[in-house]
Amino acid sequence: MSGPVAPSPDTPYPEPPSRPDFAAIERGVLERWAREGTFEASVHQRPADNEYVFYDGPPFANGLPHYGHLLTGYVKDVVPRYQTMRGHRVERRFGWDCHGLPVEMSTEKEIGVSGRAQITEYGIDRFNAACHTSVLRYTAEWERYVTRQARWVDFANDYKTLDASYMESVMWAFKRLWDQGLVYEAYRVMPFSWGAETPLSNFEIRLDDAMRPRQDPALTVRFRLDPAADDPGDLEAWAWTTTPWTLPANLALCAGPQLRYVIVESPHNEAQGGTRYVVLGASAVGRYAADLGDEHRVVAEFSGADLADRTYRPLFDYFSGHESAFRVLVDDYVSDDDGTGFVHVAPGHGEDDQRVGESNGIALVSPVDDLGRYTAEVTDWAGTNVFDANPLVARRLRDESRVVRHDTIDHNYPHCWRTDTPIIYKAVSSWYVEVTAIKDRLLAHNQEINWIPSHIRDGQFGKWLEGARDWSISRNRFWGAPIPVWRSDDPAYPRTDVYGSLDEIEADFGVRLADLHRPAIDDLVRPNPDDPTGASMMRRVPEVLDCWFESGSMPFAQVHYPFENKDWFDEHNPADFIVEYIPQTRGWFYTLHVLATALFDRPAFRNVICHGNVLDSQGRKLSKRLRNYPDPVEVMETIGADPLRWYLMSSPVLRGGELKIAEDGSGIADVVRLVINPIWNAYAFFCRYANVDGYTASERSGATGLLDRYAIAKTRSLVDLVTERLDAYDIAGACHEVVAFMDALNNWYIRRSRDRFWAPGSVEAGTLSDDKRDAYDTLYTVLTTLLRLTAPLLPMLSDELYRGLTGRDVHLADWPDAAALPADPNLVSAMDETRAVCSAALGLREEHGLRTRLPLATLTVAGERSAALAGLDGLIRDEVNVREVIVTDDSSALGEQVLRPNARVLGPLLGGEVQAVIKAAKAGEWTDNGDGTVEVAHHTLREGQFELALAPIEGQAAAAVRYVDAEGRVVDLGLVAALDTTVTPELEAEGLARDLIRLVQQTRKDLDLAITDRIALDLALPAPIDAAVRRHEGAVRDAVLATSVTYLDAGGDDFVSFTVGALPVALRVRRS
Secondary structure: EEEOOOOOOOOOOOOOOOOEEHHHHHHHHHHHHHHHHHHHHHOOOOOOOOEEEEEOOOEEEEOOOOOOHHHHHHHHHHHHHHHHOOOOEEOEEEEEEOOHHHHHHHHHHHHHOOOHHHHHOOHHHHHHHHHHHOOOOHHHHHHHHHHHHOOOOOEEEEEEOOOOHHHHHHHHHHHHHOOOOEEEEEEEEEEEEEEEEEEEOOOOHHHHOOOEEEEEEEEEEEEOOOOOOOOOOHHHHEEEEHHHHHHOOOOOOEEEOOOOEEEEEEHHHHHHOOOOOEEEEEHHHHOOOHHHHHOOOEEOOOOOOHOOEEOOOOOOOOOOOOOOEEEEEEOOOOOOOOOOOEEEEEEEEEHHHHHHHOOOOOOOOOEOOOOEEEEEOOOOOOOOEHHHHHHHHHHHHHHOEEEEEEEEEEEEEEEOOOOOOEEEEOOOEEEEEEEHHHHHHHHHHHHHEEOOHHHHHHHHHHHHOOOOOOOEEEEEEOOOOEEOOOEEOOOOOOOOEEOOHHHHHHHHOOOOOOOOOOOOOOOOOOEOOOOOOOOOOOOOOOOEOHHHHHHHHHHHHHHOOOOOHHHHHHHHOOOOOEEEEEEHHHHHHHHHHHHHHHHHHOOEEOOEEEEEEEEEOOOEEOOOOOOOOOOHHHHHHHHHHHHHHHHHHHHHHHHHOOOOOOOOOHHHHHHHHHHHHHHHHHHHHHHHHHHOOOOOOOOOOOOHHHHHHHHHHHHHHHHHHHHHHHHOOOOHHHHHHHHHHHHHHHHHHHHHHHHOOOOOOOOOOOOOHHHHHHHHHHHHHHHHHHHHHOOOOOHHHHHHHHHHHHHOOOHHOOOHHHOOOOOOOOHHHHHHHHHHHHHHHHHHHHHOOOOOOOOOEEEEEOOOOHHHHHOOOHHHHHOOEEEEEEOOOOOOEEEEEEEEEEHHHHHHHHHHHHHHHHHHHOOOOEEEEEOOOOOOOOEEEEOOEEEEEEEEEEEOOEEEEEEEEEOEEOOOOOOOEHHHHHHHHHHHHHHHHHHHHHHHHHHHHHHHOOOOOOOEEEEEOHHHHHHHHHHHHHHHHHHHHHEEEEEEOOOOOEEEEEEEOOOEEEEEEOOO
């Protein structure tokens, strides 16, 4: 297999290899780009006052790229390349996300420490230095990887979230939010990672890699109510929980005020160690029938409000004296969909628990430390991890006859996205952005964003915004941007200072830091100006910012706003485009949107692509452990990075769907066969024939021949369609349009024009005909236009071929101007319908076992739209190989009109009645109203709800004429094609001669003869074929360039043997 080939000095174009090595071609292109500075030239040749702003979401640099990065990276390259060719200057600055848990967790493993205590003992300065080293370890590998996929980015001018300039902008953002009253500190129940010893934000536990299947205990527990006057006897309430470890911190029960509750008499429960009477939700009685026993009966019913302030005995005595605790509260968040109708309330371990407890005067307790262990308050299990304590709590309660039922539950449970430990809910002090205060603005600005796919705006993202809660932005960690808050260390002299710049810090502390990381920033201490004693000091709070706050600051922090580039940012924000996968609606997209709204009262971006996930062939996540995906580097170095790009860019994943990738990479190899090879073959065909004739083509669209006009008009249509798709950020749709076009180019224009390129004449001899010039110039114009359209989608292949044709780099060219090509939509439509007719006819041939080289008498095309085929019957005749094409608008003898209801559209509208509609349509019981509607089964169907099609009548060789559009939809043209399948001896003879022509052409190819080589042809044929060839010898000679044809009784050792049907054929081809 061969790599790139330069043009020969003796020919106008390269001599393309018949078996190209696309990966080798790509490597050559990449070397040329690097040598010539093509990327830089593509940016700088565009005017600086016409910028298109793209935000490159920063990856963590302490790991190698995977298919998710590849997929996103290709989109990040396609769109900027396209916009560059449209005349925009598109800077592509690479960025690195350097702070946060991923880096800290990796560093802990590398240096052999674990947890905050060990890190503090190790030294925060040494730990953060190790983080700094770790985070940039793979930058060189990232650069090689990104470069190999042909993604153009500026690595030299990259940004890092650890840079002091970036961190200063983040500091400014915090101070700006503080000044607006949008930042506050609170002691609140939050998702907490005991593996990382830090709180997490609500959106972090909803990322796609945060949920894990887990089996937990599910306990129904007895709570003994204190006696009341109207009780029928001793009474207990049942509550259900899947977190037994929270029961030692139970301070209340909660009922739904509007729900119905009952008292059930249960001798069975009394026999099991409970009370004779049980109170629970009315809807729960059925769920607990077995636990209540066969003889249970309801003795009273009332609302949940009637239970308010009933008191009960604590399960444990750890907090038995807690003020206002151990009573029944009522709140609307309680439902009776499952469980018992009562919720156990531990205010220190649940968000609703805290809210309900505080509103009822119950101060929270949270007897769990940052490592997820019980504190000394829980004397029986102090130091025990709460998940390890679950069975211990259950056993204690069971021994005390407090457990009604002990089940297990399999469910998806949130885990820390970096330590993979199950999260707990725990009351901690944290800093928050008050998102709820700007929710209306968030929702309003969301309406200004173009989401791809569009349903994300009001669906996944919009609904997330509607339910948004205040954002916890502090982390009890070490490696991150420090929270710029200094507080007095003496509560007697309170003071809080918040800083928004290095200048402000220098003014107060007299030091200008070059590094804003801990511990240097922690060492900045000064006397409290509000303390007249001079004893108290201003000290920084210990937390660092959530790394999501930093990544959300990327638009302005990357340019050191507002300290530098203020005017530029104010003029170029929001960004024109960003892309990431759909779960980032709860991650980066969300933090960008919150900070842009809070700081600038505008969205952060105008257009955003949310792509789906790449999975293995079984629908599982890609896993290094399972090796259930093809190695991307191996794919790029064997099949090619461009085929991989096309495979990903043309898939449903860019429309929010999922892509299943085979382990053997077969789908990527299919791209070579179905996309890359057709483009290469069209290019190679042009080069070979133009080189033979010594012709240098020019871009010209004025040829008057029917096929040339169609090719140019079809190309004009392609420019319009691909431009429309890419303007709408529909990259997959653009790919589909190119594939559909290649079928028209290769399998119609080039094949139907082959004789024109084959015709005698050359530049050197001065005998090149005008028709041949038209064919060359038309194909050249089509190819150069096509390659500019595919440049963002297949950047290396397109550049190699475009250079071969023009000598110029396609990525320094402008996007094709559709207006430069004449439009002829009527011709395009008629020719495409002609192609569909031919496809239907060739399908009939295959169905009836009639090979294409066998001529037939007639093809009849019938239907009201058949008039559009006028003047194109000659093309149909040649393509289908019939003697005559009959076109008629009377289809009654060949087909009948049928109604096809659109069940997918009608189902939601008609419900079960859609089956009656389908049945009536199949029975022909429907009426065309003549106004674009039909009546069927007492329903009027309108446009989009049905299709009228022409179906062939059974008993003849006929088929409905349909085609598949670029999106894979079947379009019925309302035509029927009928083939006369009668084969006469005359037709059979001509078919045999054509069979022989094919065999000779194959032999020429096998002998590697040039397309212009003349040959001597020797034949040893059985009588039927011999007679047929003699009868059509002239046609055979012309087709195979034979200067002589010799008929022999038998072939020799140097003859090539074939069979035609069951008959043996021997032939010899010699260069004459």
